[in-house]
Amino acid sequence: MTRPIPEPSPDLYTEEEISQLVHEFYAKARKDAALGPIFEEHVIDWDAHFDQMIDFWSAQLRGTSRFRGAPMPKHAALPDLNAALFRRWLELFRETTQELGNMQLKQHADTVAEFIAGRLWMGYQMSNVPEQEPVGLNTVEV
Template sequence: MIPRHIPEPNPNLYTEEEVSKLVHDFYAKARKDPSLGPIFEAHVIDWDAHFVQMTNFWSAQLRGTSRFRGAPMPKHIALPELNAALFNRWLQLFRETTLELSNPTLKQHADAVAAFIAERLWMGYQMSHFPQRQPVALNADNA
């Protein structure tokens, strides 16, 4: 289920180290995943830079930092042949990663943000690639 309300970022609840670990652990799984790995490997040229960018993104979402500079929507819209199953797989792997966190508040917040982001990116992708169709929501409960 896509959350209607996402908790406010709070730098007092999570450390930069926790955010960085979440990002690195998630991408370690995603890169090995048979459906997501090839997509990431084809489009991420510099993994060190990607880790910095994703850590900055998640730090902004979870801690309220202002280091992130970027526009995720156009980058995802530019990818060919994405589908709901891929977004749901991304969410599933993300939730598997957050289950391993020792901070339950971080898990809850990160999962809510991830569900919101996945839904927004999927809706934007559909509106861009299939403007004649009514967008269909992700079945995030099954992710």
């Protein structure tokens, strides 16, 4: 069961915290055996990616309106994704938010991340295997 997503709050998190979250998360993801090769193959300009992700998370957590993008088509176009990769992404994300030490940020960001991962996974399945009924991230793969 997905938790309701809290409203963005510019008073609870700073831009510096958002930037730290993005940079520290991607430092982990780039080194990860499962996720690292995917990111390294598909992210051409890391500085631009960081800027876009900071804008995205700032919009989600602080309510800013800088983010411009369409994540679904980009993720749907990636080859060979599976639920385990999305779960690993969430695991690293949760580790990162825990390490930041702001528990309000952790709760809010983790809730948003769970929602986004679930939506991207559903969209990925509908785009790449439309003949199959999509399954959630918490469904056990056999």
